[in-house]
Each structure stands twice: as C-alpha cells, then as structure tokens.
Amino acid sequence: MEYENNSTGVNEEDRRLAKIISIIIGATWIGYLFVFILGIFFHDNALIALTVAGSTLLLVPMVQLRQQKLQISSLFLVVIELATLITIASVGQGIHDLAMLGIPIIILFAGIVLDKLYFRISIGLMLLAVLWLFFGEKFGWFVTKPFEGEMENWFYVVGLIIIMFIAALAVDLLSKNMRTNLERARNEIAERKLVEEALQRIVIRSQQLADQFQTVIQIGNKINSGLGFEKRMLMVYEQCQQLGDTDTFYVATYDDQTGMVSFPFFMKEGELRSVTGRDIRDNSGLTGHVIENRCTLYIPDQNDPPAGVSVIRTPGIPTQSYIGVPLILDDRVVGVVSLQSNLPNAYSPEQVRTLELVATQVAIAIQNSQLYEQVRQELAERKRAEEELRGSEIRFRSFIEQSPLAIGVFNLEGFCLYANLKFIEILGFRGIEDLIGLPAFDLFAPQYREESKERTRRRLQGLPVPPVYESIIIRTDGTQIPVQLAVAPIQLPSGVTSIAFLTDITEQKKAAQEIQELNTSLEKRVEERTRELKEAQEQLVRKEKLATLGMLAGSVGHELRNPLGVINTSIYYLDLVQPQADKKIKQHHDMIQQEVRNADKIISDLLDFGRNINADRELVFVPEIVQRTLDRFPVTASVKLMLDFPADLPKVFADPHQVEQILGNLTINACQVMTSEDSSTEVFTGGVLTISARKEKEMVEISVKDTGPGIPPENMKKLFEPLFSTKTKGIGLGLAVSRKLAEANGGWMDVVSSPGKGSTFYLYLPVGEQ
Amino acid sequence: MNGTLSILIVDDNPAMVTSLADVLILKGFEVRTASTAKKALAILQDHPVDVLITDVIMPESNGLELFRAARDVYPELITWFMTAYAADDLIQQGLKEGIKTVLNKPLDMDLLILFLNAIKKS
Numbered sequence: 099m100e101y102e103n104n105s106t107g108v109n110e111e112d113r114r115l116a117k118i119i120s121i122i123i124g125a126t127w128i129g130y131l132f133v134f135i136l137g138i139f140f141h142d143n144a145l146i147a148l149t150v151a152g153s154t155l156l157l158v159p160m161v162q163l164r165q166q167k168l169q170i171s172s173l174f175l176v177v178i179e180l181a182t183l184i185t186i187a188s189v190g191q192g193i194h195d196l197a198m199l200g201i202p203i204i205i206l207f208a209g210i211v212l213d214k215l216y217f218r219i220s221i222g223l224m225l226l227a228v229l230w231l232f233f234g235e236k237f238g239w240f241v242t243k244p245f246e247g248e249m250e251n252w253f254y255v256v257g258l259i260i261i262m263f264i265a266a267l268a269v270d271l272l273s274k275n276m277r278t279n280l281e282r283a284r285n286e287i288a289e290r291k292l293v294e295e296a297l298q299r300i301v302i303r304s305q306q307l308a309d310q311f312q313t314v315i316q317i318g319n320k321i322n323s324g325l326g327f328e329k330r331m332l333m334v335y336e337q338c339q340q341l342g343d344t345d346t347f348y349v350a351t352y353d354d355q356t357g358m359v360s361f362p363f364f365m366k367e368g369e370l371r372s373v374t375g376r377d378i379r380d381n382s383g384l385t386g387h388v389i390e391n392r393c394t395l396y397i398p399d400q401n402d403p404p405a406g407v408s409v410i411r412t413p414g415i416p417t418q419s420y421i422g423v424p425l426i427l428d429d430r431v432v433g434v435v436s437l438q439s440n441l442p443n444a445y446s447p448e449q450v451r452t453l454e455l456v457a458t459q460v461a462i463a464i465q466n467s468q469l470y471e472q473v474r475q476e477l478a479e480r481k482r483a484e485e486e487l488r489g490s491e492i493r494f495r496s497f498i499e500q501s502p503l504a505i506g507v508f509n510l511e512g513f514c515l516y517a518n519l520k521f522i523e524i525l526g527f528r529g530i531e532d533l534i535g536l537p538a539f540d541l542f543a544p545q546y547r548e549e550s551k552e553r554t555r556r557r558l559q560g561l562p563v564p565p566v567y568e569s570i571i572i573r574t575d576g577t578q579i580p581v582q583l584a585v586a587p588i589q590l591p592s593g594v595t596s597i598a599f600l601t602d603i604t605e606q607k608k609a610a611q612e613i614q615e616l617n618t619s620l621e622k623r624v625e626e627r628t629r630e631l632k633e634a635q636e637q638l639v640r641k642e643k644l645a646t647l648g649m650l651a652g653s654v655g656h657e658l659r660n661p662l663g664v665i666n667t668s669i670y671y672l673d674l675v676q677p678q679a680d681k682k683i684k685q686h687h688d689m690i691q692q693e694v695r696n697a698d699k700i701i702s703d704l705l706d707f708g709r710n711i712n713a714d715r716e717l718v719f720v721p722e723i724v725q726r727t728l729d730r731f732p733v734t735a736s737v738k739l740m741l742d743f744p745a746d747l748p749k750v751f752a753d754p755h756q757v758e759q760i761l762g763n764l765t766i767n768a769c770q771v772m773t774s775e776d777s778s779t780e781v782f783t784g785g786v787l788t789i790s791a792r793k794e795k796e797m798v799e800i801s802v803k804d805t806g807p808g809i810p811p812e813n814m815k816k817l818f819e820p821l822f823s824t825k826t827k828g829i830g831l832g833l834a835v836s837r838k839l840a841e842a843n844g845g846w847m848d849v850v851s852s853p854g855k856g857s858t859f860y861l862y863l864p865v866g867e868q
Numbered sequence: 869m870n871g872t873l874s875i876l877i878v879d880d881n882p883a884m885v886t887s888l889a890d891v892l893i894l895k896g897f898e899v900r901t902a903s904t905a906k907k908a909l910a911i912l913q914d915h916p917v918d919v920l921i922t923d924v925i926m927p928e929s930n931g932l933e934l935f936r937a938a939r940d941v942y943p944e945l946i947t948w949f950m951t952a953y954a955a956d957d958l959i960q961q962g963l964k965e966g967i968k969t970v971l972n973k974p975l976d977m978d979l980l981i982l983f984l985n986a987i988k989k990s
Contacts, residue, residue, distance in 0.1 A: 652953070656925070659952030659973040660881050666974030667887035674894050698974050705953065 331363035425461035504600035512554035651704030736784030751866035771806030808853035905929035
C-alpha cells in the first residue's frame with residue numbers, strides 16, 4: 099500500500115518536473131524576446147543572433163520533454179542556459195552587462211520555481227555571472243575588448259566555464275546521487291520497518307488464529323470422533339479449559355416447540371452435574387437471553403452487566419465472567435454453549451470468538467449426536483432385524499433341508515437350482531452338487547421325459563401347468579419309482595422359479611394295488627361266498643325236498659316192490675308154464691319183465707335216495723366191475739361198445755355194488771340217448787359207447803363216453819340234481835343217486851358235453867392202497 | 869340132502885306167496901307157505917323144511933323173529949330173507965346173526981332157482 103503511494107509520488111514528481119521544465123523553457127523564451135527587443139533597440143546584431151539561435155535551440159528540450167525524457171530535456175535546457183550566459187558574458191558591454199545580469203535573474207526566478215537541483219545550479223550560475231561581471235569589470239578581462247582581446251582569454255573563459263559547469267554538474271550529480279541513495283536507504287529502512295511490523299502482526303495473528311483453529315479443530319475432531327454425546331462434550335470441555343479459566347462449562351439444548359431448555363452436559367468445577375431443565379418462558383436467565391437474541395452474550399463482569407441484560411445471580415455460584423453462544427443449526431437455535439469463570443474479565447474477544455467457532459461444532463455435534471443416536475438405533479434395529487432374518491433363514495433352511503418332504507427348486511428353463519436332502523436321497527444322488535444344473539426332464543423315466551419338457555415349455559410360455567401330477571422318476575441306479583409332484587411358482591429376487599415337492603408314492607401305489615387286489619379278492623370271495631350260500635341254500639332246499647322225497651320213497655318203494663315182486667314172479671311163472679306160447683305172448687312177457695326191471699330200478703333209486711348210503715369199501719378192480727355192470731345192464735344191440743383199460747390200472751377202494759350201480763346208470767343213460775327218438779332234431783339209432791379208465795393223480799378216472807346228442811348247456815347244472823330228467827321214462831334220480839354214491843365212496847362225478855357230438859361222464863374213485 | 873328140497877315161503881302178501889310157490893313147485897321143489905310167522909312156525913313144527921324164505925317186514929312178528937325162533941328149533945335150517953327194502957335194520961341184524969342170503973324184491977327168479985338147485989345138490 100505504501101509502495102503504491104510511493105509510485106504515485108514519483109509520477110507526481112515527474113509531472114511536476116515536466117511542468118517546471120516547460121515553465122523554464124517558456125521563461126527563457128520571454129528572456130530571449132526581451133534581449134531580442136534590446137538588440138533591435140540598440141542595433142546590436144549579435145544579441146539578435148544570439149536570441150534567435152537560443153530560441154531555436156530551446157526546441158530540443160521541448161521535444162525531449164514531449165517525449166517524457168525529462169533528464170535529457172533538463173540537461174539540454176541547462177546547456178542552452180549556460181551557452182546563452184557565456185555568450186552574453188562574452189559580448190557584454192554596457193547594456194550587455196545588464197542583460198548578462200538579467201538572464202541569471204530569470205534563471206534564478208525559474209530556479210526558485212524549479213526543482214531544488216536546478217535551483218541550486220541556477221544560484222551557482224547566477225553567483226558565477228555576478229562574480230564574472232564584478233571581477234571582469236574590476237580586472238577588465240574581457241569587458242573592454244571582448245572581440246579584440248587575445249584568443250587565449252577566450253580559451254580561459256570557455257575552459258573555465260566548462261570546468262565550472264562540469265564541476266557544478268559533478269557536484270550536483272554526486273550530491274544528487276548521494277542524496278538519492280540516502281533517501282532510498284532511509285525509505286527502505288522505513289519501509290522494512292513497516293513490513294516487519296506488519297509481518298509481526300500477521301505472525302501473531304496467525305499464531306492466534308492457528309491456536310484458535312487448532313482448538314476448534316481439536317474440539318471438532320473430538321466432537322466428530324463418533325463417541326457418545328457426553329464423551330464428546332467432555333472433550334470439548336477439556337479443550338475449552340485451554341481457552342482460559344473455566345469454572346463452569348455447559349451445553350444446553352433448546353426445543354423451540356416446547357420452549358424447554360435441558361442441560362445434557364453441565365460441568366462445574368471439574369464435576370459433571372445434573373441440572374434440571376426449565377422452560378425459558380418462565381425463567382429466561384442468561385441462557386434464555388442468548389436463545390432469544392440469537393447472538394453471543396459476553397459479560398466480562400456480571401457485577402457490571404451490559405444494558406438490557408438482567409443478571410440473576412444464583413446464590414452460591416460466584417460466576418463473574420460469562421460467555422454464552424447460541425447453537426444455531428439451519429437458522430434454528432438448538433441450544434447454548436457457555437463458559438463461565440469465577441474471575442472477572444477472564445476471557446479475551448479471541449476466546450469469545452473461539453467459543454463461537456466451538457459452538458458451531460457443538461451444534462453440529464448435537465445434531466450429529468442426535469443423528470448418530472438415530473442411526474445407531476436404526477443400525478441396532480437393522481442388525482437385530484438382520485439377525486432375526488438370518489436366524490429365521492437358518493431355521494427355515496434347516497426345516498427345508500431336513501424336511502421329510504423332498505423339495506427341489508428349478509428355474510423356469512427347468513434346471514435344478516436347489517434340492518434338499520430328501521430330494522437327493524430319493525433320486526439317489528451322492529450330493530447336491532451332482533444335481534445342481536441338471537435339467538428336470540433328465541430326472542424322469544424315459545417315457546415321461548416328453549411330458550416334462552412339455553411342462554417346462556408351457557411354464558416358459560406362461561401357460562397353466564397342472565400343480566400336482568404323478569410321474570415316474572429314474573434313480574441314479576436306474577430303478578424307477580413312482581412319485582407325486584406338486585409344483586408351485588415362487589418369486590425369488592433372482593427371478594421366477596418353481597418349487598417342486600416330490601413324494602415317493604411307491605408304498606401308496608403298492609397299497610392302492612393291494613387294496614385293489616383285496617377289493618377284487620373280496621369281491622371274489624363275496625361272490626364265492628354268495629354262491630356258496632346260494633348253493634348251500636339250494637342244497638338245503640334240495641335236501642329238504644329230498645328228505646321228504648326220501649321218506650315218501652321209503653314207504654312207497656317198499657309198498658311198490660311187493661306188487662312188483664308179485665308181477666315179476668308171476669310173469670316168470672307164466673313164462674315157465676307157457677314155453678310154447680306164441681311169439682307175441684313171449685314178446686309181451688319180455689316187455690313186462692323189462693318194465694318191472696325199470697320200475698324196480700326207479701324204486702331202488704328212490705330208496706337209495708331216501709336213505710344214508712353206507713359204502714362197504716374194498717379194493718376192487720375197475721374192469722371187473724365194468725364187466726359185471728355190462729352183464730347186468732347189457733348195451734343195446736345198435737350201440738357199439740369199446741373198452742379201454744391200461745394194464746397198470748390200480749385198484750380202487752370202493753363199494754363194488756355201488757360202483758356197479760353208478761356205472762349201470764351211466765351205461766343205461768348212454769344207451770338211451772344214443773337210441774331214443776327223444777331228441778327234437780335228430781333220430782339216434784345207435785352210436786359208440788366207450789368205457790375207459792386211467793389213473794389221475796390219487797384217483798382213478800372212469801369215463802363213460804357216448805356219441806349222443808350231448809347236453810344243452812342250460813341243463814348241465816341241473817344234471818346231477820334229483821328229479822331232473824329229459825327222458826320220458828324215469829323220474830330223474832339216476833345221476834343224483836350216482837353222485838351220492840360216488841361221494842359216499844370218497845369220489846365225485848363230472849361231465850363234459852358238446853351238443854351234437856356227445857357227452858362224457860367221469861367217475862373219480864380213490865386209488866386203493868397197494 | 870336127498871330127494872326134493874322142501875321150502876317154506878312166508879310173506880304177508882298172499883299173491884307174492886302164491887306166485888313164488890307156483891314157480892318153485894313148477895321147478896320141482898316141495899313148497900309150503902305161510903302168511904304169518906306164527907303160522908310158519910306151526911308148519912315148521914309139523915313139517916321140517918330145508919329152506920325158509922321169509923319176508924322181513926310182516927305184521928305181528930317179523931322175519932328176524934321168525935328166523936330166531938326157527939333157528940332155535942332147527943339149527944340146520946337155511947333161512948333167506950326176502951325183502952322189498954334192502955337197507956332195513958332188521959336185515960342188517962339178521963346178517964349179523966347168521967342170515968346168509970337176502971333176496972330183494974322183485975326177485976331175480978333165475979338166480980333164486982340157481983341157488984336152490986345148488987343147495988339141493990349139496
């Protein structure tokens with residue numbers, strides 16, 4: 099700033115110099131004009147020439163001045179002046195002497211106005227001119243005969259003037275130089291002093307600022323160190339202690355909604371105090387004052403409070419100095435930070451300022467603390483939530499992992515993303531890593547893979563897919579197991595996936611099959627049982643019927659046999675007494691005898707049927723019995739008889755008479771069907787009767803085969819029932835009795851018939867012990 | 869046994885007795901007849917016979933009782949039962965007690981004559 103002023107000064111001086119030079123030039127011209135007039139007046143041509151030449155020469159310093167070359171300009175000016183002076187001096191006579199005196203006077207006048215330097219030079223020159231005039235006059239050096247004198251006098255004069263000029267110039271230059279140097283040195287010293295003073299002030303100020311900032315920064319750092327509010331404030335307090343005498347330090351927070359002030363941090367004489375909050379509307383105090391005025395309150399001495407501040411001295415609190423700084427955040431007063439000292443004037447304005455800076459930090463700290471607390475709570479909340487989530491995830495994961503249900507997760511493309519233990523176990527994989535990334539259709543038995551692919555395709559197209567279906571999967575060992583699959587889409591962060599619940603339904607299938615089988619068998623059994631019951635009922639009915647029949651047959655048979663016996667014997671008698679009777683009579687005899695036999699047969703059946711059969715079993719040879727049967731019931735002439743018995747046929751254990759009776763029945767029946775005209779469609783006039791036997795397991799099968807019309811299917815069942823007969827003769831007891839006899843002998847009967855081809859009756863009898 | 873074989877036929881049915889007797893007489897046997905057991909026993913007292921052919925079921929006294937009574941008096945007497953009802957308890961009892969032959973009604977006359985001739989020869 100001072101340098102700036104100096105530079106302006108220089109310019110000012112230059113301007114002044116330029117002004118002076120131009121004045122001198124002007125003055126010189128006036129001088130020349132005056133001398134020029136004198137020259138005209140006295141007809142002195144020398145003076146006229148001198149003034150014209152001098153005026154012309156003056157153009158040079160003028161031009162130089164115009165070019166701002168002040169030094170050269172002034173130098174030329176001086177030279178011109180000197181030259182003029184010398185010229186005048188050299189030609190001066192009479193009036194010329196006055197002119198010689200006049201020029202230095204003009205110059206003197208100019209020198210007074212001009213710079214000191216030129217002034218001095220002018221003074222010197224003027225004195226020189228006066229001396230020259232005085233001594234020239236006195237010694238007559240050149241006044242009397244200037245152009246008539248000796249040349250050497252001119253040399254003296256010129257040399258002297260030059261030496262004097264050089265001397266004057268040298269002296270002036272030297273003095274000027276010295277003066278300038280001295281001036282410069284003096285200026286420099288002064289300036290340096292100023293600078294040093296300024297620097298010192300700056301250093302001190304900087305130090306103060308640095309200290310202040312350090313405190314503030316330290317406090318800021320402590321405040322922002324992420325500790326709890328109280329700890330932070332404790333640090334602020336510690337730092338503030340460095341500010342000055344601190345007997346009390348407190349931080350008050352203010353809620354502008356309720357007007358309540360509370361003191362979260364109140365440190366007095368090195369002890370944390372708990373101070374109850376209060377409503378500042380009731381009791382404003384200094385804190386309230388700070389809050390209301392929203393500016394720092396500094397009371398150096400509370401005994402002498404500033405105007406407008408009422409100090410309520412709390413008894414026992416000998417506070418003298420008080421600083422209260424509002425904590426302002428977002429243009430809202432959120433509290434007050436205060437420093438108090440028991441001493442008056444304990445704090446400097448700097449300390450007040452520092453506390454103000456601290457206050458900003460404290461305000462931020464309060465906010466941070468609130469935010470921090472909020473964040474801490476949020477973090478704690480989040481952490482707890484996360485832990486809960488993790489816990490629940492672990493729980494659910496383990497549920498799923500250990501679930502007896504097989505669970506697999508597949509992406510939309512049907513690739514396995516996850517599978518639990520059961521899933522892996524069912525499929526027979528060693529571990530999940532073998533399963534991950536496998537396409538779902540690979541898990542199915544070959545015949546189900548197309549279905550699986552179709553389902554995947556439908557899922558990808560967003561078409562409905564049955565949520566539950568049954569299929570067959572193939573284990574890694576190649577076994578196929580039936581499964582039920584329930585598949586549901588689930589939305590995961592990674593995209594839509596399908597969760598598949600797999601159930602091994604082998605057991606269910608087996609059970610279902612068993613139930614099916616059981617049902618079938620039950621049905622069968624029920625059917626069988628029903629049939630049995632029906633049969634039993636039928637049998638019961640039949641038995642009842644037969645019992646009645648038996649009882650009737652017993653008495654009727656007995657009663658009929660007697661007359662039959664009489665008829666039989668009588669006809670025998672008639673035969674005997676009429677050996678010569680004609681053919682017709684004999685034929686009738688035969689007819690009677692035959693019919694008696696038939697009648698007797700019927701009665702036998704009736705009687706047999708009505709009684710319990712006792713088999714008198716013995717070892718008998720079947721061919722023998724057959725022969726006896728044929729002897730007793732000879733086959734009709736039109737029937738061809740064929741017998742076929744293997745040589746190794748074992749004997750049977752049976753009642754021979756009963757077997758004979760059975761075979762007799764069968765033989766008679768066979769002959770009758772092959773010779774009767776009963777058949778509605780054909781007339782049978784003979785056929786082949788084949789009687790054969792063979793060993794069949796533990797039984798001997800005797801078959802009696804005819805080539806008759808066969809038995810219509812509807813009659814097959816009723817065949818062995820009593821009182822069933824297709825014959826016009828007979829009451830239908832033959833086969834019934836035969837069966838009864840067969841059963842009494844530990845055997846049974848059977849029949850196979852093909853209508854139109856004939857029938858075969860079988861009699862099974864147990865093989866006798868050999 | 870020599871001469872003619874004498875036979876006693878006992879049956880409560882007179883027609884039966886008559887027809888059988890006629891045939892056997894015609895065949896050369898000495899035949900007596902009775903309609904009851906009582907009468908038969910009376911005949912047996914007066915006229916010993918070789919063969920007794922008796923019906924089993926008869927009023928008053930049956931064939932088995934007759935057999936027993938006759939056997940007591942004539943142990944050598946051959947007794948045949950003649951019955952319309954083969955499975956009678958009386959017959960079974962008779963077979964146990966010594967009856968050798970049971971003739972079922974209607975009688976097989978050829979067989980009967982064969983048997984009688986065989987006895988006659990022996």
